[in-house]
Amino acid sequence: MSWLNRVRNSLPFLPKRTTTDNLWVKCPGCQEMVFAKEYEDNLAVCPRCDHHGRIDADTRLAQILDEGFDLLATPKVAEDPLKFRDSKKYADRLKQARAKSPHSDAFQVGSGTIDGRAAVVGVQDFSFMGGSMGMAVGSAFVAGAEAALERRCAYIVVTAAGGARMQEGILSLMQMPRATVMTRRLKDAGLPYIVVLTDPTTGGVTASYAMLGDVQIAEPGALIGFAGQRVIQDTIREKLPEGFQRAEYLHKHGMVDMVVPRGALKRTLAQLLDYLQPRAVAA
Template sequence: MNWISNYVRPKINSLFSRREVPENLWTKCPECGTMLFHRELKDNLNVCTSCDHHMALSPRERFADLFDGGIFTEVAVPEPLADPLHFRDQKRYPDRLKAAQKSTGEYGAMLVAEGEMARTPIVAAAQDFAFMGGSMGMFVGNAIVAAAERAVALRRPLILFSAAGGARMQEGILSLMQMPRTTVAVEMLREARLPYIVVLTHPTTGGVTASYAMLGDIQIAEPNALICFAGPRVIEQTIREKLPEGFQRAEYLLDHGMLDRVTHRKQLRDELIAITRLLLGLPPAVKGELPPPDQPILTAIQSQPAAGPAQ
């Protein structure tokens, strides 16, 4: 037995061998190609530190930044029929759903939650573009109806983050029926005189744009988000003309009156707080934690009689 070859050499190699580096530590920006360290990117809310490109955020990542302390409670969404049309292309529709559920960890393409934003109670819904392109199917329709009903029941505003490639073709006409269905859900909020704020993220297209995504009391978009019904390539091929620079991007739509604001992701929470409290008739939110009042002062305030109607 050659102990140098069989023991000493492997031991030395193990000490000086190159450590394996996980593949998910770096992310390449799709806009400028800069390699971004995962912690730095996460701390910057998935916004490129080099070119300011806004990358996709999952609903849970959005809610972690939106709600106070990242604490929220999920709102239950009724489950639709699994495969109403028995659709099959290269794969069976149930197989595609299972693959999307496994990769995202979510049951459907939208997450609904309730919680507080700067101590302002709200209901929020967010689409997940990673789940089959965030396509609008029966589950998304059920989620928006559930969010609207919950907001009306609790007398809270609804904030919706859209990100979708349009209606889900695997559900055919049933997916298109979600357009009037979600419009009715938005009308429920209007009748209850509750704010409905939409944040359009990249991309928001197709039947989603033609329904609930453009019906907000306030329309906000993230920078350079693609917002359209038919995409620019389809329009160019149809009219056979070159489209203007930045056509159907958030800044272009803002200039042409289709949006109220284009807001950077890092300022989005503060803006949503200000707008929500303004629409609810509440005073501006106080930044930071205030110390609790002294007990005698608190007792005096609670013992004051309620003000009666003006004479």
């Protein structure tokens, strides 16, 4: 044994300090490193630049609904009806997405209360195949609307999607009119339909249920639009204005009713429910 090993073995060295991989979070907005606990406590909003990070459906439901809400089962639909394949099979893409998620698809519905006001909340999860709208998403949206009709309460939908799911072709596009019909049924029943637009909300989702709310709320800085900016710019052959397709720009031009920070969202929704569907006053 060398003298170095003898010295090393005889000294009371402390064990090597261990740290978790997720101790710090890099903000996508300002690129600064933020302490993960601080970021989480601030609802995934950067405390330095106020960038609103993307969050999953379970986290969103827990932030909006009161404790003890029920999670509705995702309706069963035909998987891979077109036997689609691009660089890989659609069935394999679904397996890959489900391996990273506790849910079978990109839209989850919770039924409960918001500060004591009854509500059904549907949330689109961008982390599941870009929140793309396929038959499962469309069926889950419809199931959420039917639950709101049954409970005689508001239906709140939080959108985050890259558009229709191309692997399901026309079957994906058919979800647009299905969802639109359900928003009409809610209106006919006199029930509030509120949409919260988050980053990003694009494509066929924007062209259907995302822009049909009685009240349109957007998170700060959210990208909201139908076609991509490059496509629009190349089509009209003009430079787009600064902030085009961002929440603040749409609010300024009347396409969004309000821009609400995430920390104030639950309180704002509760106030809107009081306005749109007042609770009965006890005698």
